Amino acid sequence: GSPQDTASGGGDAAPVKVGLVYSQSGPLASYGKQYIEGFKAGLDFATKGTGKVGDRKIEVTEADDAGDPAKAVSAAKDLIGKGTKIIAGSTSSGVALQVAPIAAQNKVLFVSGPAATDAVTGANKYTFRSGRQSWQDVVTAKSFIGDAAGKKVVVFAQDGAFGDANEAAVKAVIGGAGASVSSVRAPASATEFTPFASQIKAAKPDLLFVAWAGTTAGAMWQTLDQQGVLAATTVVTGLDIRASWPTFGAAGSKISFLSHYFDGASDTEAAKAAKAKIPGGTLDLFHPDGFAAAQMVVRAVQEGGDDVEKMVKALEGWEFEGVKGTMKIRAEDHALLQPMYQAKLTGSGTTFTATAQKTLTGDESAPPVAQMKG
Amino acid sequence: MVEPVLSVEGLSVRIAGLHILQGVSFEVAPTGVTVLLGRNGVGKTTTLRAIVGLTPRGGEVRGTVRMGARSLLARPTHRLVRGGLGYVPEDRCVFAGLTVAENLRLAERRGTTPAYDKVFALFPELDRRGRQRAGSLSGGQQQMLAIGRVLLNDNRLLLVDEPTKGLAPKVVTEVAEVLERVAESVPVLLVEQNLAVVRRLASDAVVLSAGRVAWTGDARELLLETALTKSLLGVGAAEVHS
Amino acid sequence: MLATRGLTWRIGEVAIVDSVYLDLQPGEFLGVIGPNGAGKTSLFNLITGLRRPTEGRLLLDGADVTTLPPHRRARLGLGRTFQASSVFGSLTVRENVRLAVQAHRGGSMKLWRRAAADRDVAAAADAALDRVGLHHRGTALAGTLAHGEKRKLEIALLLAGEPRVMLLDEPMAGVSAEDVPELVRVIKSLTGDSGRAVLMVEHHMDVILELADRIAVMHHGALLACDTPDTVMANATVQEAYLGEAL
Amino acid sequence: MTNSVVDAPPAQVPDELTPGRSRWHGLRPYLPLVALVVAAVLPYSTLNLPGIFEGPLNSPGTLQLLAICLVFGGLAAGYDLLFGRTGMLSFGHALYFAAGVYGTDVLVTKAGLPLWQAAVLTVLGGTTLAALLGAVALRTVGIAFAMVTLAFAQVGAILVARDFGGLTGGEEGLPLDVSGLPAALVGVTNTVNLYWLALAYLALVVLVVHRVSGSPTGRVLAGLRDDERRIGVLGLDPYRFKLVAFTLAGGLASAGGVVYVLIVGGASPHITSSELTLSLLVMVVLGGPGTRWGPVLGGILYMYLDHRLTAFGSSDAVNSLPAFLSHPLSQPLFVLGTVFILAVYFFPGGLASLRSRLTPLRRALTRRS
């Protein structure tokens, strides 16, 4: 043989290979589970139950990255080596950011999944996203305070890139609208939140924007509640997956949630189809991402066949009806414009219900256009 | 012939592929001191350790060892010791991190009164240094502690490995006297290089050579016969008595 | 050659080594005796630098070495054996001695040479092993040696370093009667040539008497006497505190 | 004593110091060379090993996996210089590896340096860092040393997570900007070059560790492992030798980082965690500390399992099992952990001891024939 064989794409009737690299195990396994359920439902929906585009079957290969970019890169290279032209997945931002360049280097299509980092938008010509990004969260948060001018806003976020991105977005979005923005940051590993709660309280903000992910969230909310922060100001945060709702505890009803998605937030055709198809029949945060990814994959294959350049062309500017409603792939930077929600949480114990307060359209929550990098 | 307190038959020990003991057989008389002699490395320590069940991991022991009617091999060490088999190891093995008093306290057994009087009478030093860490004791002091630990309890047989090693002449004499007194009530199987001590204490002798028994018999007989001592121990009888 | 000037080591209030003045002449063999716990090993530790004295000074060839770390003192020609054998258990007997030879000859900080290729070191190591009669055990792991063999290996390690001042801590302890004369011969040969000085702790009085030019007696950390063997043996205190009645 | 936690490194005689004498005696020195050649021509093979690799040996996926395994084989061998050969239990070795990864990444991506400059600067920097931190940490011994090194590594991890000035990308990591890289190192079609690079790194580390262990210095290191006090009394400064070993191992680790960042195409904070050091320890023990090939094999096997178990967990074979089996088995870490435990019981002394454990068997067989 030669020092290295790379399989090439098949002929006209050969199946289309699609690689899904996402977290089946590791800390984000439950996000990954929703994603794949959504993807399967979406594939079913977009191919009208046939699993085929024209005569060509969509052949999905799944790979587990366990949340580790190194494993994701290995899996992506493996798939690309076997002739896969479309890769989707990436549950975590770290994975998305490291797989995106691989797609560009090898000229394959990459549809990033739940990863929320803004940096995926405009990463390169071959990279798209099927989920929302941090910026859209923040724009939704802004909708809670009406006129921002003269208001005082505090961001409470974890150290690191996720926190940085949220802080920067708040400064740009809400600060740009005239509010004064300051931040309180805490290490992601923190277990005791009183010092931060005290700092927040001392700042007396009109709006507190909390960007916190991870298993300590319950303790964090309890502390904010106990120190009277929730009672003193409007607190906005993102609504995480359903399983995490009980961890808000008593704090849940005192928080204003911005939401990417929850069951019942929309009542589109796609949402109904998804509900019917997924195990359990209750939609959750990342089902729409998987669903949209499948829709985008089918569209790419329909219009592009085996030609990745054509796929890119077909997706750029495409508008479609997804689970959340009308979604639009912005041609300039591949941002996915989509509806976002304001939500309230009610209930107690282990049963909570979220209800939509307001829906922002894709244009209302649109992030600024990013410079396409490559 | 009196019933021996301990009988060893065809004891073989292999460690890491080395056949260290190759069928050692001997008996320990129910009174007095039986001494185990031999050059460095013939397997004296290995014999004692096999008897108390402390052959290193991976070692393989064959043969029989009985104390009265009981077979000892394959019984856990702590049972043997509680059954009255006292062992004073070669390298003393005092617990360096514990104090002298704690070392002694550890040797106490439930249900019996420890004979502190006896031990402190023999080794007043141990009483005085009760709070010192055993690791900082001098070599001789550690040896005293190691012997003292065993003497706290009543035993049916003592296995003592080179108790006088590194002791000042005066203390050697004292230890020898102690052992002599101990041997009045408990039989002792002793490994000893100091032939003067052997001469004073031993009634029976077993000589090992390269993992086998080269000679057994009356100790005095052995030490008086120049030819025997020369061939077995490499020293003339005259030197034994010097 | 070696001189201690009021060397003292206290732990709390207790003087373990109490103001010891000793002078060792080139070629001299000084025996050290004293009851267990008299402070002999501690004195050795002070001299070799494993412990820092609380008071006093140590001179080697007239130079003050009191604050030098152990390895610097060893470089100046101070070598010792340990009472509880401390050999490199996971190395073979031969490697043990080669290491000592190499440490002495310098060139240990050579990362890219093949150690085994150094025939001088190998030869010197074999010679040292020969001298203590351990040649046949060369390939055994030092950790598995019987006790007496470890004592011999200790001496071989010492020999390999060709020290000018040697401190022997109870070299005879646990050595079988048969081997004692042999070891005595080896130790005797240490001083014969080139004006080396030896300081030896030993409880076997016959060995001390045979070897030592002078005998120092320690008691409760202090130097009780330091004199010719005959004088020391005749000393009533020594008789009473150390020797006791012979067996 | 409490220090015995680190007294334990294995009673292995370094192969290098005691050349064996066997039937293969004349051939033995050439075996590594043969292995190297075989490994080098491996990408020309289209052999398919179903179940072991996803694709044929020369497929990019397989080569990528092998490249990662080889880097970790080298990393483990370098770590063994500290742990198995010198008896120093460092819990902070990941720091120097991470310094290599992030150093290269930042210099290439943020500072725009050409790769070779970034690599040289990074290895120099990593080595210097190891020398400086080692100089401080080596004032302690035993478990205290382990913890001080852990503390230093933890500082590194916190700094990376803090993402100062957006330099490291925090928890999202920093993708490597490949635009300035040699074309031969970019793209799936060039995975084979990364494989060869990793192989070269492994060969370098094995050569260095082998030469150093068999050198006069290696002899001193072996002595240090047994009795540090004795080394001092022989006239050698233990501190100096330990520092040399520590610095050398740190330098090798940061070189490994350079190779790794090229293979993976980016840095992520996983590699700064103390778990990585712990895995290095596991690799070495799994393979057989203080042996020439043990750590290498341990590192390769560990990484192989780490990567492949994710595929195993989602395979049909596992999914078809009853839930009480398939659930745990679909957790790669469950399988990995179980493998360690079983390895300890079934291969005490590590993979490297397999040979000696098989010797009696072989002898019995040859005798019979």
Place this chain on the structure above:
Amino acid sequence: MNTVVLLTLTGLGLAALYFLVASGLSLVFGLADVLNFAHGLFLGVGAYATWWAAGNLPGAGPDGLGFVVAVLFGVLAGSLVAVLVELVLIRPLYSRTIEQVLVTVGLSLAGVALLQATWGADPRTFPRPDWSRNVTSVLGAQVPNAGLLLIVAAVVVLGALLAFLRWTRYGLIIRAGVENREMVTALGIDVRKAFTLVFAIGGAAAALAGALGGVYFGTVSPGQGGSLLIFAFIVVVIGGMGSVVGSAYAAVAVGLLQQFVNYYGTSGLGDLCVVGLLAVVLLLRPQGLAGKVAHA
């Protein structure tokens, strides 16, 4: 003023949590000489068992006496697992410390993965009495009751461990056994029993920390033990291996330092300070604050 009170008391609560985790670790680490990376697993077992019991065990519940029963069940489960681990996995490996490390690392990976396989990766709400969610006003500061509960529990555990080590022979046996197991057997003592006991106690302490940690965090998740473990290790080492009192001092130092630096300094500085404290203490006093032997 009330910020200082608040930070002090919550800092002490944090310290109490660290101490609860560290005490078992320190006992096993210092006395049985096992660097037990599986300690986080015992913690997880304790937390999940309590969580399970409160929902499913008759007589147990999230409140009042039922809660006490649930916690007891959790502690029992933790110490049972610890005993099993000791008997099956650690016992054959005494005096082979490095292999023990390997086994406990393997166990921590496999155990956490098993918890995750059984109950999922997402945090579960922890059943807890209502009063534990409230605050008590101390000198104007709103101090969380869960923190106060931790402080009380830590003091009780400290007292109990000291009594165990001081008044029973086991402390002695264990310390001697660490040095030389063979010789302890040669004195007629079944040293294995003592070591099993240490594991049982260590496991119980860990499980209690897990259960009360659950109360404190309000949730349980598989990885919770692991993230606390690193600070517990730091506490154990700063305090001096095997010294329970040392761990207590160190836990207080670490907890307060973290809390105050996090408030007055910038984010992340608290962790850096703790790590710095560790390095400084070890460089000045390698044996840790409270010396090296297990002088209770």
